[in-house]
Amino acid sequence: MNSKTRSKSVDISLERGRDYSRARISTRLSGLRQVRARSQSAVQAIHRQLFARRHHNTEDAPYCLPNDDEEVDRLDQQHYVLRALFGRNYLAPIQAPAYVLDIGAGTGTWQMEMAAEFPDSQFIGIDISPIQPTSCLPSNCQFEMVNMLEGLPYQNHRFDYVHQRMVSLGVPTDRWDMLLSEHARVCRPGGWLELLETDWAPCDGGPGAQQLTHYIRELCKARDCEPRETANLTSQIEEAGFGDVRRLRVQLPIGGWGGLIGTQARHVVLSAWEAMRGPMLEHGVATNEQLDETFALLEAELVEQPMWLCLVVYIGQRRAD
């Protein structure tokens, strides 16, 4: 299914907090026109427009990247870049997890590939944006519209494997402990947690990269986030209830010097930075002219010198309570 089809089916207003899989069914049954005709007072828009990009509209969720067609394409490309970089979709030593939770599932591509690799496992992906496919889903795949910051709506020890990738822009600094303890609560003893995160700042580079890093940090600060903390989560993950936590630091090359992965990563990462423009303007972090100047400098630097995005992976095994 291509992304255009995918997002067309979700570009409607649905009730906040509703289970998306059920919303999909009711949309199909009652028809788009009826859904659109519902009283606006009873319906809370799930998207908002910001400087020509579509964003989630979940209150209290600081995540700043858009959720429109362009972002759906970027997320899928990001998925392929990460899969190529690691050579696989997971690093935790899972074998036959009965139940898997993917937090911040994005387009759902990771989950659907995993569902094909583990046909006997049941996968649930949650996200505040319903940008996952709504038809032709593998029977072992389900997506739900859930704000992870409100707690995970699953019973204790439900999952054998909890996975979260590239969600740091959505976690306020003071909510990491709460989120990790929710990861631990829903993971069964002996089950696995895998997190893959980044602080989104370019490593190395010149004045353009430094200026952009400053703007990203200011944007995150305005939204109470500090993605740099993702580099040091080991003790918090252990305190939440996971043992033998391993941390792996990996550098994603950005630019043609990094071969095919670098060339594709350049597009994926530059598009993410460019997608932060609207939120940066909204928060008064920089003006359009300042951002134009920064991006022009950065693009020149990307040609002249190696630059990376630093990724960090954590793998931990749930201890017995």
Ligand SMILES: C[S@@+](CC[C@H](N)C(=O)[O-])C[C@H]1O[C@@H](n2cnc3c(N)ncnc32)[C@H](O)[C@@H]1O
């Ligand atoms: C950069 S995308 C990564 C998507 C996917 N994990 C991947 O690696 O392809 C981050 C995702 O986290 C979701 N997200 C952000 N804040 C969230 C929240 N509070 N609850 C649930 N999902 C959230 C976003 O909507 C977005 O789809």
